[in-house]
Amino acid sequence: MAKIGERANLKILREKPPGLYLDGGELGEVLLPRREMPVAWQIGGLVDVFIYHDSEDRPVATLQQPKAMPGQFARLRVAALTPVGAFLDWGLPKDLLVPFREQKTRLEVGNFYLVYVRLDEASGRIIATTRLGRHLDLTPHAWREGDAVELILYGKTALGYKAIINGSHSGLLFANEVFQKMQPGECVKGYIAGLRPDGKIDLTLHPPGRARVSDLESQILTELEARGGFWALCDSSSAADIHDELGVSKRTFKQATGALLRKGKIALSDKGIRLAP
Secondary structure (H helix, E strand, O other), rough: OOOOOOOOHHHHHHHEEOEEEEEEEHHHEEEEHHHHHHOOOOOOEEEEEEEEEEEOEEEEOOOOOOOOOOOEEEEEEEEEEOOEEEEEEEEOOOOOOHHHHOOOOOOOOEEEEEEEEOOOOOOEEEEOOOOOHHHEEEEEEEOOOEEEEEEEEEEEEEOOOEEEOOOEEEEEEEEHHOOOHHHHHOOEEEEEEEEEOOOOEEEEEEOOOHHHHHHHHHHHEEEEEEOEEOOOOOOOOOOOOOHHHOOOOOHHHHHHHHHHOOOOOOOOOOOOOOEOO
């Protein structure tokens, strides 16, 4: 069944100068504009389309896929400001509205913002909002410590970065776990670092525990090979230098080099690391 904000395979009813008219069921006939028509089609055939509203609030179809579907978070650019709100470029002919009531702070043309795309129950239109907190999932989750997840950064606090986990729940990525500049809306791979009794979730950008050290071991060996077998980085290097080179703490660095030394893969000195013969 055809619904606003979803993709559907709709039957082609007829062709008219504006384009193809599709059977939208309860939505009535839905126009697929001529500029959107597929190369090959036939009356009675099916066409896969996304359904939304045109500038006159009529259901309209498109072959294109929006940059974000209703129910998803996305970082989108403001294309225009109007008396009713801001319009975002979401990859379709008609831009996506963020009404003023849905703007946590006033949006500016040309800037990117992290938004949540949803179907407005009152109007039946697809809109976006920067008021993200009300759309985060508060129900229990099934993640365990060490699980790999996808993160979208959406805010910064004194402790670190707030992040959306797998498009649903919220967690905190502590500042001491981040060694590069990061922006709201940035998508990164992360891991569940800890689950608190109060339900809050701690995050990290590195595999926790042994997995993290193993990854670092491989990184060090790869870097040594690229540098011709020697790297002027060692246990006596400053924590800041180690952070700059590898993005890890000095403690984690020493765990990895110690493991490589025990395996006979490297030799250590006060001048640096060398690949073992």
